[in-house]
Amino acid sequence: MTTIVDELRLAGCVFAEDEAALLVEAAADQAELRLLVAERVAGRPIEYVLGWAEFAGIRVHVTDGVFVPRLRTVLLLKTALETVASIAAPRILELCCGSAALATALERARPDAIVLASDLDPRAVECARLNLGDPGRAFVGDLYDAVPPEHAGRFDVIVANAPYVPTGEIAFMPQEARLHEAAIALDGGPDGTALQARVAEGASRRLAPGGTLVVETSVRQADATCALFERAGLVPRILRDESLDATAVAGVLV
Ligand SMILES: C[S@@+](CC[C@H](N)C(=O)[O-])C[C@H]1O[C@@H](n2cnc3c(N)ncnc32)[C@H](O)[C@@H]1O
Structure with missing residues (x-):
């Protein structure tokens, strides 16, 4: 040893x-x-x-290339659980799920919930299917396109740790991420908000009235993420947890 x-x-x-x-x-x-x-x-x-x-x-x-879940994403878990605390059998969607660590933690905490997960990368969805209680709840495809249409307008919460690293900053990430995680798991486009914009834009058609979208972001990008939520018809607030070094934006569909 x-x-x-x-x-x-x-x-x-x-x-x-x-x-x-x-x-x-x-x-x-x-x-x-x-x-x-x-x-x-x-x-x-x-x-x-x-x-x-x-x-x-x-x-x-987790298998090669699939994003390794980070501690900071526990902020999305806590926020989603608080949001559905008083809702019986809530319907929850994790977009850009990777291994579906977050969706898995949500369904363990709320066994009465219907938790769905989706990702563009088939390797990630393979992991998600191993992790989720019901493998039939993980789907491959681009953002909301992957999700069966009968769920539209019915989600109480949508959570997403979509890629948010600006393309030009990937080269400065730690080697373990840069060399071993898939580029599509990291690359958030020129200013890091390209995927967040699409997640926000599609949320109003998928959320139930009063439903909440929660997206992980950075301190630097939080205002830009809020602006995207507002443009998409959501009322946003910035969440910050110093102990997790985590930032997120939660937006309600009113
Ligand atoms: C930062 S990782 C987060 C994974 C997981 N949510 C977590 O926190 O462990 C981002 C994920 O988004 C997925 N992704 C990137 N572009 C996507 C798209 N257009 N549609 C769906 N998923 C996408 C990647 O494959 C990757 O698994």
Whole structure:
């Protein structure tokens, strides 16, 4: 174990001890352990080496290229749960779901909810189908086009961590994201709001009256995200959680 910790530390892994313990737990035998350590030392993100990531206390399947859920997205989880707290059997949609970590956490917290998820990347939807309680609730396609039309106008909440990194800033992201996550999972267009604009624009036709759209954003982009919500007929407010270093905009359809 000490050797593995040293190897990981030398390779620059900040949480070498924790990662060594996880790799030992994951490997069936010594030969597999050597293979997993070698992959990690070569720079493959620990989540892809293990085949899972943790989100809100849940282990979700992730495979190569699929966005690794981030802690900050717990702000969307909390906001969505607060929003539907007094609604029986709420209908919830996660757009740009990636592994559907958020949708999975939502359906675990609210087993009475109908939770749907969609993503353009078939690899992401494969993961989503493994993670969600009902694999038939994950769909491949462009934003709302992927969602069966009978749900239009019936969602109490739509959540989206759509890509919001400005194209020109992807080159400055940490190597693990830049080299290992799919470009479509990161690229938010010239100013980072291209996908958010389309998510906001389509929300009024999919939300139930009084329904809420919640989108992750950055401090810098929050005002621009709000403006997109207003243009789409939603009444927005900016949410900020310092402990998660998270920013989101929630907008109500009035
Ligand atoms: C930042 S990742 C977020 C994934 C997931 N929501 C999470 O927080 O872990 C953005 C996701 O948007 C998806 N995506 C990008 N463009 C899309 C589009 N036009 N329609 C649907 N999904 C799209 C990507 O494939 C990627 O999985």
